[in-house]
Amino acid sequence: MNADQRAKLESVMKGMASATPKARTYQQCITKDQLNKDAFSERRSNCTRTILKSTGSRMEFREVCKSEGMQTEMLMQIEALSPKTSKDRAT
Numbered sequence: 001m002n003a004d005q006r007a008k009l010e011s012v013m014k015g016m017a018s019a020t021p022k023a024r025t026y027q028q029c030i031t032k033d034q035l036n037k038d039a040f041s042e043r044r045s046n047c048t049r050t051i052l053k054s055t056g057s058r059m060e061f062r063e064v065c066k067s068e069g070m071q072t073e074m075l076m077q078i079e080a081l082s083p084k085t086s087k088d089r090a091t
Contacts, residue, residue, distance in 0.1 A: 005069050056080075 001009070047065040054060070057080040065072050077089045 001069070009070060 044065065046067050047063050049061050049063045052060040052062060059076075059078045061076050063074045063076065065074075075091050079087045081087055
């Protein structure tokens with residue numbers, strides 16, 4: 001990683017560390033079959049997704065994106081608590 005890329009990464013990391021966590025609400029209907037496969041199939045061309053665990057009520061996947069010489073990784077966990085609600089966590 002060159003000096004410019006390192007400075008850019010450090011700036012982004014400082015901004016992320018000081019940012020207040022934000023709750024976001026989305027509404028999307030999915031079926032049990034979609035959850036068993038990949039209900040969140042909107043993918044960006046610079047990202048790869050690996051399904052780590054998938055059942056009728058729970059999904060866990062890792063998504064790695066590469067852009068401008070940098071790489072980001074997200075771990076997403078989704079659990080259907082009822083037909084209308086879910087508990088989601090992204091790290």
